[in-house]
Amino acid sequence: MPVSSDYKHDEEAPTTHVGSKQGGWITFPFITGLTIAASGWMTNLIVYLIEQFNVKNIRATQISNIVNGSTNFFPIAGAIIADSYLGNFFVISVSSIISLLGLILFTLSATLDSLRPKACKQGLETCEAPSHFQLAILYSAITLASIGMGGTRFTIATLGANQFDKPKDQGAFFNWFFVALYMASITGITVIVYIEDNVSWGLGFGLCLVLNAIGLAVFVFGKQYYRHIKPDGSPFTSLARVIVATIRKMNIMVSSDNKDYYYGHTGETKLPVDQGPTSSFRFLNRAAMKTEGDTEQERELTESWNLCTVQQVEDLKTLLRIFPLWSTSIFLSTPIGIQSSLMVLQALSMDRHLGPHVKIPAGSFLVATLLATAFSLSVIDQFFFPAWKKLTRQSMTPLQRIGVGHVLNIVGMAGSALVESRRLDVAKSHNLTHQLGSIVPMSAFWLVTPLVIVGIGEAFHFPGQVALYYKEFPTSLRSTATAMISLLVAAGFYLSTALIDLIQKVTGWLPDNINEGRIDNVFWVLVVTGVINLGYYITCAMLYRYKNVENAEEKSETANDG
Structure with a gap:
């Protein structure tokens, strides 16, 4: 597994007074049961806002980015509560119940006509806006589902890692957990999103609700097998x-x-x-x-x-030393947030047919990133890392992995800029620039290549960051260490919202009719800022000195030689 050698070398096993049957791999299926429900509602939120609540395109992307930021900010609060007072199991259970309440409201809003404005007719510049009551139900659903998702994300990863004593097993757990997380997300983005777009929004959200309930029941049922580590105070x-x-x-x-x-x-x-x-x-x-x-x-x-x-x-x-490195990763998440939201708008205006009868939902194109990441995790582990070690006679460090992720992220943004330039040229050649809601005769599958590149980059930088923070953070801040990745993503999505708002105000690149805009210029801005951020990262990485990673690797090498 790609991060197995870099995780925390625990000289002290987790403090626990339970029997020998607790902990270990038997807990894995119970812990990973809560991973699928979120992908179905959050990935397709932009389309839901546009088609069911008549929200303007760019405004919908900003709301989506704020939601993404919130679902990645709440894990910090959950981690602090878990580390300090209530423990991981309690925080995850309560968060899952809150998520259930949010999904109930989502299902009701999609099922009851009185909770949505009347549908907007094709080509109309103005549509009926949702009432205050309808918005209250919608935002309550988003808030509860976001809090619930945030409370389980990463906190559940720490609970899983706590079930093992050996760094190798902890690293293996994280990798398999990521694989399970990505596969669950792929299922949500494809199956559930397809149901929402082609069958019924109510049925799609209802399916998310059922999966959340089943996942919670399985998680609670596995309580008897978990190691429960008592919090030591803040x-x-x-x-x-x-x-x-x-x-x-x-x-x-x-x-x-x-x-x-x-x-x-x-x-x-x-x-x-x-x-x-x-x-x-x-x-x-x-x-x-x-x-x-x-x-x-x-x-x-x-x-x-x-x-x-x-x-x-x-x-x-330790926290002060690692903060500059942590800050460089914010601009890894910001371009990804902008790319994922604008990609949905691009897909909505392109030909999404796969053959004569199958039309791919716009939100489902994000599955390309997830598939690329999930596939790359195993390929990198089985082929890239052994080849790297053979050539350099050293294991690839977390900082090197993150650096590769930075480079691939920049390449992915450049690819998105080139694809959008091509899309705009096709729109102009067919005189579609001034027609709101027009479909450009260009396959939306052109969007896949940049998404794949970003996904491969994520397979490098995401596990690299988890390895770095889980390893280098103080033992008392374990949950907070893994949640630091979540905070990075949150900061990135919040910044992406602010950046989109700024670009809207000072340029004409992001009108509601994107065929009249210049989304390609937005991506080129991300390329330039990415290059600057890469220089900042390289500087911080060169100045940083590992506290625990190298010691763990030396001990691992000594044990292997023995």
Whole structure:
């Protein structure tokens, strides 16, 4: 599997007091049962807004991007709650129930005519707008479904990884989980979206509802097999204490004597006393320095807002070191968000027939990215990585994988720009530029190649990022580490919404009739910003020093040699 060698080398197995039957691969089918329902409603949301609620094209893409951002932002909140207070199982269960409520409202809005405006007739510039009540039901459905999806996404991945002790098994779980996630998404984008477009929106949403309910029942039934790791309280409190303690001791000189630092009473630090705190961000070392004011009446040192352990200081340093790298990946998600939303509008205006009788739904073209990613994960693992190791005599690091993803993302955006230029030329040659809703006589399958390139890039950068953050983040922030990928996607989709809005205001590239616009220029802007961001990433990657990845690989190599 492509990321199996880079995951966290746990010197301490998860703390658990359960029998030997808990944990392991027996939990996999129960954990992955909640992956399919979201793809059916979220992937086709743009088409639903345009066709059923008479929302303008570009406005529909902005709403979709906000929804995508929200479903990727909520996992951070879920991860913090899971890590700090309630645990993964409770957060996932409650989130799935909330998702059910959202899908119930979606099904009702698609089934009851009173919850939708009258259908817009072909070619009309103005259509009946939805009422406030209809919008309230629609946005309530979107909000509940988004919260529910966000609460399970990535938190469930962490729950799965916690079922294993060995890094190799954790890495294998993540890969198979991704495969299951992508295959479920492919099913949703093809089967469910086809039902929504060609049979009934109510039936499609109803199917999502049933699948969500079945997935929740299977997940809860597997409770007896899970390892349940008790939360230790908020890790963010200790990080905040480091900042406060540092500020309070700003006037104290930083000591170079390791014995002047506090390592805790319970041996929670993994650093030997003779090693001491690291030299990076040296000013933070003040938070762990022992002073007279850090003692109780019994003259015994204790953790407080004046004194922190060396491990807590090092945990905060880890986050600060990795933040620049994390920020570079925001512009991996932003172009993908813009491409996926604009692609739906492009497909709606192109010939989507596969043969004389089959018409592919516009939202289903996104399956090209998912298929490319799912297929590439196994190909990269079986052929690319062994070839890389044979040529370089080293395993490909997470940073190198992410870098390859950056390059392929740029190539994919350039491909989208070229395809759109071709589409506009065909529209002009057939005098279709001023006809709203006209179909350009050009196959929508031209859109597939750029999507495939982006999908291959995702097979590199997505597992690479999960490997990097899960490995390098402090142990107390495991769920937060995997959810950091989700936060990246959220920031990317929010930024894509803002960027589309900005382009609309300062250019004429994105009118509601895209045949009059210049979507190709939008993609070229993404290419330029991608190149600049790649330079920023390379700089950050060259300056970054692994904390755990290389150690784990060295131990793995030593074990293999032995």
